[in-house]
Amino acid sequence: MNFTGAHILSIEQFERADIEVLFGTADNMEPYAQRRRITRVLEGAILGNMFFEASTRTRISFGSAFNLLGGDVRESVGMDSSSLIKGESLQDTARVLSGFSDVICMRHPEPGSVAQFASASRVPVMNGGDGSNEHPSQALLDLYTIAKELQGRGRGIDGLRIAMVGDLKFGRTVHSLCKLLSLYQNVQLTLVSPVELAMPEKYIECLRKAGHQVVITDQLEASIAHVDIVYSTRIQEERFSDRAQADLYRGRFRLNQAIYTEHCEPNTVIMHPLPRDSRVEANELDTDLDTNPNLAIFRQADNGLLVRMALFVLVLDVAHLVDRHAKDVPWHNSRDLAK
């Protein structure tokens, strides 16, 4: 894949070699994201952050990534009701708005909308999420997190043992992760979900075609016993059409320190796409895991900054210029004292 001037719409664009270029570039962003060095390589550039669907976290992550490279951000949140009422097409919106920026990040509730917008845009467009379809930068930061966590123990993604837990039927992030993992070798996946929320067949086929081993179960404890990564997702009770299943599975996929200690290997890493529902009745990750150094959910969010900076740097073709003229940070940096 040639990154220069490319739209980033789907993880299907990425070959394994592309991932390696992206992750290498993301690694180089670390001093900047950690506020040890400043670069102004994109000074004068403008990111158009078009969030037709609100998402504070993703929007601010892309915006901060662009600021960290020296660029400015112009934003739009929600639908501009006047233009909508006036029947403006996405293509017209794209032609006009793309005149005002150098790169666009777009989020929209309708699947395929971002690709449609990109087709009429005069600048590169990054998909910040198009409904039930994809959220490529999330999938890439998930994979990057997996790679970094394994690297810490001298291993790569090949040979990964991973359990995906929760709502695997509607979970956009696990679908994309499966596709990305199909670029690697010897991955062992355990797919843990209520029967009704099982991973759709097409992703399982994709994994098996890649030569991976796939185990399907609805039993949590056994599944997390011998894995490198547990990737947890939210289960929304409204997703169950069958009330009996909802009752049966309630609380059965909640991970906490006790369950972790009892069942997991001591270095098993826990991931989750966030936001995490921390209410007592939720079916997710308990806050008592917060002091467990293997809870990677916040490192995941931080990695989003690195991956998004890398995407900008590659698409705008300035990778070789980032470190030139880099300066030290003169202000106080709290990060080393961080919780």
Add this chain to the structure above:
Amino acid sequence: MNFTGAHILSIEQFERADIEVLFGTADNMEPYAQRRRITRVLEGAILGNMFFEASTRTRISFGSAFNLLGGDVRESVGMDSSSLIKGESLQDTARVLSGFSDVICMRHPEPGSVAQFASASRVPVMNGGDGSNEHPSQALLDLYTIAKELQGRGRGIDGLRIAMVGDLKFGRTVHSLCKLLSLYQNVQLTLVSPVELAMPEKYIECLRKAGHQVVITDQLEASIAHVDIVYSTRIQEERFSDRAQADLYRGRFRLNQAIYTEHCEPNTVIMHPLPRDSRVEANELDTDLDTNPNLAIFRQADNGLLVRMALFVLVLDVAHLVDRHAKDVPWHNSRDLAK
């Protein structure tokens, strides 16, 4: 008109010589808007983008124009309901907010509100649209577009032949355009609208006083036969008080490639203030015109960036400094490959 420190509230402020200064400055902004060069002449300056009425396109156009000159943008969208409930006057709002910026762009649904705000502001205020009254930068970018399109064929605005089509009664943009054209000579206007939505008498008088020829009709095809510019506007059915007229005129002002080929001179330029209603039942410009190089509607929007940059540069008196210290753009520029 002395641009330095001036409020830009109405096109009535502009004499022909002022338009020439503005358009000359806008021409100089081209390398920057086209991302061939970078200037930071307004580095350290702050634009207060006060959009009490939302308008993504105009707001981002002004914001990007200011970023392209090196400045920062602080924005507000919609009414701050807490201040409103607390009965704060526009003047108090102006005094406070003008302390936080170097120039303000304001949009507000009430006619006259921007002038009222400007009277208490300590910094220059640009009218981004005050309800049914004016939208000066739109009128100026429309005229600039006309000038540029004609310049391409070795002509100026004097002697222009233009057809204005659609809702000429409520169309704020055509009203302002008429006033601006009154600064020129030998303009021939054909005003094409449903009888009930005809151009108000005062604008026709203004045009005749300037010595222009004005023809009034409700027939589209004959009107667009010998013109340099067709300026199309939206007709909203709700504007008709007479149901019979609404039925009579439905679809009668729609322009498409077939009608264009059959009736227009080969170089007739089509303009429209956008957004364009691209739904099948709409009464405007068909998308089959999109491949026609004489469809200038997107060049119009791009010209908005040039005109707004020029307004900032003149009002803040930095025209002579823009090119000093200008640098090349180091990142990938998609614009030359643009659709």
Add this chain to the structure above:
Amino acid sequence: MNFTGAHILSIEQFERADIEVLFGTADNMEPYAQRRRITRVLEGAILGNMFFEASTRTRISFGSAFNLLGGDVRESVGMDSSSLIKGESLQDTARVLSGFSDVICMRHPEPGSVAQFASASRVPVMNGGDGSNEHPSQALLDLYTIAKELQGRGRGIDGLRIAMVGDLKFGRTVHSLCKLLSLYQNVQLTLVSPVELAMPEKYIECLRKAGHQVVITDQLEASIAHVDIVYSTRIQEERFSDRAQADLYRGRFRLNQAIYTEHCEPNTVIMHPLPRDSRVEANELDTDLDTNPNLAIFRQADNGLLVRMALFVLVLDVAHLVDRHAKDVPWHNSRDLAK
């Protein structure tokens, strides 16, 4: 108090010596806020402006302060309903969002929420207002204004004579001001309010413990006769549980030019936290005071910029670098011609 890396959550953190450091730094910000000089000391830094509760004035004041120091601002206004529905805790939000900035300013309707957020944030957090609890930067800009106005006549805060007028029961700003004044000596306070809206006992105790003289009354005219400062606050009729009191006090605390001339010393300064209700029926400051040079309400708002710049500079430990590399402002500055 060590400002470097500190959260600014409450004025209780401030000793008198800290106020002096802060106000000295705020004085140094004057050339920059007045647009005579430009500094880029925080170039590359990002402020996360997290306004879970909207407040245009405070948000733009903090944002402009940060831009004037060279930094970028990423903002969020209102609650992100998707995260809320998903039950995300404030701590999780803090951990994630604090990865995207160098300092955060937060406003939230719930008392204590900002401190809770700060406890999980990896960067310094400034309280932009947490419901009925505190709004520290407002209290500090109020005290700074008092100090500046008195300095103009060769006096300090010790020995201040001040009347606080209006709703002293629910007025967050007067509560904080009382606490701050307790750091000084020989202050004479007259607390003027409807009986039902009297200053809570705990603040009066705090003032008396500091050795200050406190007079309590519901009579306006006598109270403003011999004071340096009249601090006026809004009275909302809904605050009265007793309808008879609401009727009794209506219009009894309105200050206008006639009352001022008749009762106040010629140099008595009038302050108000803004926004001011300028409607005829309101119980506050009449607009006929606008030409009175002792009406300090807009200087108060401008001082907010100085105090907030000073807070950023101290918390991020760049006070000694601000003036280094400072440059002249090349664009037109309207401020000297300001109303």
